[in-house]
Amino acid sequence: MLTVFVASFVLFMLVVGGMSLGYVFRRKTLQGSCGGITALGMEKVCDCPEPCDARKKRMAKEALRREQLNKHRIL
Incomplete structure (x- = not known):
């Protein structure tokens, strides 16, 4: 028993x-394997009218990364 x-x-x-x-x-x-809230079609957990500061930073970072990727694809 103790060994188990x-x-x-x-x-x-x-x-x-x-x-x-x-x-x-x-x-x-x-991260969860089945999508969690995004699988339900929701982008965020809370019902806040605008995203919090941390989410704003994350969204800005993602937009910048997408913009840089698009620049590299064009060149």
Whole structure:
């Protein structure tokens, strides 16, 4: 019984460690596999009339990246 517990705990810690290494090296957050809220056709969780500052920054960064990609495709 104790062997199963220790083996399960070690396996669980390896999985958590692997996920944390992915975050540390790639700075990429964990994401669901089935789309979550976006699968329902919603863009955000709250019903705020305008996005928060963090979302505005993220949207601006994405727009800049898309603009740069389009410039490189044209050239």
